[in-house]
Amino acid sequence: MPDILSRRALLATLAAVATALPGQDGKQLFQSFCGACHLPDRVHVGPSAIEIAGLYRGKRAEFLAWCKAPSPKRKGVIQMPPMGYLGDAKLTAIHRHILASTVGQKEVVVKNADRFRASPSMRRRPLVMRIFMPDAGPAAIAVAVNDDYHYCFDAGACRLRYVWQGDFIDGWPVWRANGNALAKIVGDIVLREPRSPLPVQQSDKRKFLGYRLRAGLPTFRYRLGEVRVEERITPLPGGRGLARRFRLEGAPRDWRLRLTAPVGMTWRSGDGEFDGLEFTPAVSKRAEFTLTLEQK
């Protein structure tokens, strides 16, 4: 059952994605779901967290009501998309974070007239967003690694889906449709993996165990059958490409990876041998090895 999940498994996976968010206190939720338009201390596409805190301190119910059904209020701004699909618990955590993080903070005055852009900039790098993505299951996670490279990891299927170069994503279709549409990729796909490169059997159970953020980038943890996997994707210096590190626990000795050919790029590794697109880690590197996806 590689990519088809039962409803129960899907809900469990979505919950794992949500609970994997560090702190659980709403900070990460705020960054992932609101941060494209709301900044902590200054106006952006929408008002700052400081301004929101001023409006909604002690008004959780009103805050939830606004998030579920925002109405046009300010002049010259886009209408905020409804965020009700997040549910009360997450919105409450975000509310708590907004109030707690803004105590004693002062609004930074922004003069730039075009700060209200119709398309959210989402310029922060790295940036991790839980959003509905094309060609991925509903538990997709979009990651902007740096200004050059971005990827989509599918927490349901426990695998990388694709890597692209360009301007990250346009999330507006999702927000406008309150979660009933897919984000658009802005850029060119350089790698599309039709399956996990790890030798996972059809019968192997897959379980997503969450992710941890280090330097703003996630390390995904999941189980494929008996094997525990950690996968982390980081940028190579100078925009040359990406490094993809695997850590395995409980893998059999003869594990080989079957990679997919990228477009305009190539796989390299000092940790093993390639036979075409088949990679065998060196004996001493079986439990932890890095592959790089580099420009040709």
Ligand code: HEC
């Ligand atoms: C695509 C951009 C966008 C996203 C994403 C977004 N907002 Fe907004 N938000 C806006 C805009 C624009 C306004 C100002 C709307 C207006 O005044 O008409 C706004 C206003 C608000 C306000 C002020 C309401 C008021 O009474 O003035 C709150 C509260 C708010 N947003 C919360 C959130 C939360 C929480 C999230 C994430 C769960 C979120 N927003 C995600 C664009 C966005």
